[in-house]
Amino acid sequence: MKNEDVEIVKRTLARIIPPRPEGNSELILQRYTKALYEANKVLGDLFYARLFEIAPETRELFKGDMEAQNQKFVNMLVLLTRSMNRLHDTLNTMQELGVIHMKAGVKITDYQPFLSALLWSLRQKLGEEDFNDNVAKAWIAVLSRIAGIMVNAAYPEARGITQAEETANNATAAEEPPPASASNDA
Numbered sequence: 227m228k229n230e231d232v233e234i235v236k237r238t239l240a241r242i243i244p245p246r247p248e249g250n251s252e253l254i255l256q257r258y259t260k261a262l263y264e265a266n267k268v269l270g271d272l273f274y275a276r277l278f279e280i281a282p283e284t285r286e287l288f289k290g291d292m293e294a295q296n297q298k299f300v301n302m303l304v305l306l307t308r309s310m311n312r313l314h315d316t317l318n319t320m321q322e323l324g325v326i327h328m329k330a331g332v333k334i335t336d337y338q339p340f341l342s343a344l345l346w347s348l349r350q351k352l353g354e355e356d357f358n359d360n361v362a363k364a365w366i367a368v369l370s371r372i373a374g375i376m377v378n379a380a381y382p383e384a385r386g387i388t389q390a391e392e393t394a395n396n397a398t399a400a401e402e403p404p405p406a407s408a409s410n411d412a
């Protein structure tokens with residue numbers, strides 16, 4: 227994962243998660259949260275539809291109604307946005323997140339369709355020109371790193387980050403042409 231990859235992912239995220247407005251009043255925060263949710267409803271719907279199509283077994287993990295799910299989807303994007311500015315400081319958070327997922331019943335094999343559905347829905351939403359192969363490659367590199375940290379912390383039997391990266395790369399192999407260079411060069 228290169229710095230350039232992080233910058234590309236940040237730019238995509240800035241389009242779907244605009245920066246928080248100035249001020250900390252309850253009203254400002256409420257409005258901002260609602261706007262984020264409204265703006266990303268379509269993306270959330272696309273994501274879950276795709277995920278449940280390619281990995282129907284993951285459906286039972288998501289217990290809330292669609293509204294609650296979409297809200298959590300936005301929360302995930304917000305967490306990713308925050309992490310991008312200080313990826314090396316979020317190691318503990320990502321490790322804990324991995325363990326929480328494992329305890330919620332998420333399997334190591336669920337990461338592949340999850341990442342694949344996320345990339346697919348971003349491409350649908352932003353268009354092939356903006357979410358082009360170069361952008362997709364950057365997303366794969368960054369998400370593979372994060373998924374690798376989560377998986378390594380949660381599944382001691384896993385072979386390590388390389389396996390998670392392989393998993394994530396396979397996730398997109400079905401959709402995207404293979405990246406021109408390996409993404410685990412950081």
Ligand code: HEM
Nearest residue numbers: 284287288289290298301302305327332336337340372373
């Ligand atoms: C890069 C990988 C991932 C990241 C960064 C991530 C992030 C998150 C975050 C931040 C939450 C908490 C949302 C909230 O409660 O507000 C969450 C919840 C959840 N995630 Fe993930 N996740 C990842 C991978 C996965 C995978 C592979 C699955 C399985 C298909 C999954 C399934 C879930 C479920 C079931 C919840 C709980 C939803 C609920 O409480 O109803 N996640 N995730």
